[in-house]
Amino acid sequence: MAGSRLPAHGKADDHASTKPTLHASPKDHRAWTSATALLLLVPPLAMQVTDQVNWGVFDFATAALLIGCVALAWELSLRMTCNRVRRRTIALALAASFLLLWIELAVGIIGN
Template sequence: MVAWGSAALLILLPLLAMQVTNQVNWGVFDFVAAALLIGGAGLGWELALRLTRSRAWRAAIALALAAAFLLTWAELAVGVFGR
């Protein structure tokens, strides 16, 4: 419950920043993309916690989720991989 609340707050941080400065300019697509990325990573982690008890597997899954999250975020933010 705390983790999902933290995820929601993380998604709302840019909304707060938009009220304070004009350097943050997110549209609806940006918020939807952030919610899908953060929610997908959260669901993946919850699934990993439910399906395995091995610390090694959990660490590997956490690393894979973090890598997928960061690579996707970087691609959406600045187009690192192509175009």
């Protein structure tokens, strides 16, 4: 095509016109806050149904901190890169880290 620009690797980027931004809309913050709140509502509901779920204040604070840190890291990664492969890699790393920490805190699979 005349006048079209291709990157050095010869493939057209689907995100060439988009740039990462460090400005988030209030809608983004509401979405993350709502998702965190909904996740934190699961244990109290489970505590009403069964005696096997027994969370205290420290458990809720830890869960909120862990979920909030993952949400913040994901938000920062969205702002810093537009590359889909990098975003998927970051999402996988965050999910694996979250699950590993959650399981470790719940049952202690690493060490004693």
